[in-house]
Amino acid sequence: MNTMPPVERDLPLDRHLAIRAELLKAIHSPPRRRWLPIAGAVGALGVVGIAVAMLVPGPSPIAISPGAKPTLAPAEPVIAGLDPGRRKQIEEGCDRTANKEGGAKLYNLITDQAGTFGLLYTSASAVSCTIDGPGMPFNAGYGNQSSMAWLPGHISVDSMTAAAGGGTGKTAKYPGALGNEMAVGRISGAVTKVTFTSNGETVDAVIANQTYVARIVHSATWRIPEGLPTSVVRAYDANGTLIGTVNDPAVPAKCYHTPDGEVVQHQILRPIENPTACTPAQPWR
Amino acid sequence: MTERVHDPDDRALWSRAASGDESAFGTLFDRHAKAVYNHCFRLTASWAAAEEHLQNTFLMAWRKRDSVVLENASARPWLLTVATNEVRSWRRTLARRVRLFEKLQPEPAVPDHADHVADRVDDQRRMADLLAAVNKLPRNEREALALCVWSGVTYAEAATVLGIAEGSVRARVSKAKSRLTRLVATTQPLTFAEDR
Numbered sequence: 423m424n425t426m427p428p429v430e431r432d433l434p435l436d437r438h439l440a441i442r443a444e445l446l447k448a449i450h451s452p453p454r455r456r457w458l459p460i461a462g463a464v465g466a467l468g469v470v471g472i473a474v475a476m477l478v479p480g481p482s483p484i485a486i487s488p489g490a491k492p493t494l495a496p497a498e499p500v501i502a503g504l505d506p507g508r509r510k511q512i513e514e515g516c517d518r519t520a521n522k523e524g525g526a527k528l529y530n531l532i533t534d535q536a537g538t539f540g541l542l543y544t545s546a547s548a549v550s551c552t553i554d555g556p557g558m559p560f561n562a563g564y565g566n567q568s569s570m571a572w573l574p575g576h577i578s579v580d581s582m583t584a585a586a587g588g589g590t591g592k593t594a595k596y597p598g599a600l601g602n603e604m605a606v607g608r609i610s611g612a613v614t615k616v617t618f619t620s621n622g623e624t625v626d627a628v629i630a631n632q633t634y635v636a637r638i639v640h641s642a643t644w645r646i647p648e649g650l651p652t653s654v655v656r657a658y659d660a661n662g663t664l665i666g667t668v669n670d671p672a673v674p675a676k677c678y679h680t681p682d683g684e685v686v687q688h689q690i691l692r693p694i695e696n697p698t699a700c701t702p703a704q705p706w707r
Numbered sequence: 708m709t710e711r712v713h714d715p716d717d718r719a720l721w722s723r724a725a726s727g728d729e730s731a732f733g734t735l736f737d738r739h740a741k742a743v744y745n746h747c748f749r750l751t752a753s754w755a756a757a758e759e760h761l762q763n764t765f766l767m768a769w770r771k772r773d774s775v776v777l778e779n780a781s782a783r784p785w786l787l788t789v790a791t792n793e794v795r796s797w798r799r800t801l802a803r804r805v806r807l808f809e810k811l812q813p814e815p816a817v818p819d820h821a822d823h824v825a826d827r828v829d830d831q832r833r834m835a836d837l838l839a840a841v842n843k844l845p846r847n848e849r850e851a852l853a854l855c856v857w858s859g860v861t862y863a864e865a866a867t868v869l870g871i872a873e874g875s876v877r878a879r880v881s882k883a884k885s886r887l888t889r890l891v892a893t894t895q896p897l898t899f900a901e902d903r
Contacts, residue, residue: 428834430741433761441736
């Protein structure tokens with residue numbers, strides 16, 4: 423028998439994040455007082471009653487500073503106003519058409535002129551899903567992420583796409599379907615606004631569950647132009663300060679690393695200016 | 708782009724954590740969780756128990772934040788010592804329960820959501836065998852071995868956090884190694900990590 427122990431292993435990321443969240447929650451909770459005698463009414467009636475009530479302290483609000491881990495984000499993403507049955511239908515439908523892993527959860531859902539779009543995540547992938555589109559109720563594709571638990575800075579672009587319009591007339595494949603350019607991804611708890619700029623046009627993204635979906639809608643006859651200029655995604659905090667930029671040719675690309683030294687980067691790969699000077703990645707949810 | 712992310716050393720982070728800065732404490736956790744997790748595994752031969760001790764170690768660290776001043780630039784040696792004490796305390800509790808119930812079932816292998824579940828189960832078996840031998844060592848030798856040989860803490864760092872002379876740490880590790888060599892069935896050459 424060898425006297426050296428087995429090789430070191432990483433704490434599974436989901437457990438790392440769960441334990442971290444529990445720790446930070448615990449250190450913010452006041453010591454739990456199980457029983458507290460409560461003095462009853464005193465005064466004119468001259469009655470003093472003693473009651474015993476169990477007190478369960480509620481969760482304390484936690485101020486999330488830029489760079490801090492958003493520890494109290496709900497474990498399950500919530501889409502306001504979405505019927506649970508419909509949610510299940512979307513998750514199963516998108517999963518079925520795209521995801522080889524299963525278990526995708528809906529994090530963001532938008533409906534605009536181009537239709538309905540859902541952004542889902544599995545434990546390792548982003549799933550972009552067109553819902554009720556031409557030809558099929560769910561049409562999804564997935565992209566594996568270098569790290570789901572960590573972000574390269576305050577914002578991660580997990581998918582950036584452009585789709586030509588469906589055309590018009592009898593020969594059109596999807597007549598009337600609008601063209602679009604889209605950027606989707608994840609953000610840290612410090613981000614309150616995301617913009618997407620392409621070819622001189624800028625739109626605000628829809629933010630939900632620490633994700634964003636930004637879509638620029640074009641006409642049905644729009645074609646992806648040759649040499650489409652680089653599209654840029656920007657993230658701002660509550661004070662309006664720019665805290666993250668992705669794909670801006672004027673801003674050098676940076677690299678980020680997890681505490682274990684794993685490099686986290688955007689799906690959009692640009693040369694990193696100084697790969698030896700990575701800064702700490704931001705945790706996601 | 709206005710983003711600036713600093714990378715302060717542990718002493719600065721600890722100082723901020725002691726002032727109630729949760730993000731600093733979170734960063735310390737991110738930085739040292741893996742080392743504490745593996746250290747706890749080596750003391751328990753159970754990945755599941757290691758997770759629990761990891762959490763308790765950092766909770767204990769938080770509770771002690773006002774009374775602890777880091778002597779080393781790294782918090783790791785101190786955290787590993789806290790973890791060692793946490794496991795020791797758990798063992799005492801476990802022993803009381805064993806005496807109470809007069810039996811102890813071996814802990815079943817806990818399925819893990821991570822990849823390489825089979826490898827982790829195999830780790831637990833190997834570590835349990837090794838720990839059975841290590842547990843026959845005197846406690847101070849056992850803990851010095853785990854700290855310096857298995858978890859890579861230097862003799863000087865261990866001396867600081869254990870409050871003993873560096874020479875004493877060396878002596879404990881040396882005795883632990885030679886005793887362990889005799890205890891272990893040597894079907895293959897013994898291997899120890901390089902001294903530091």
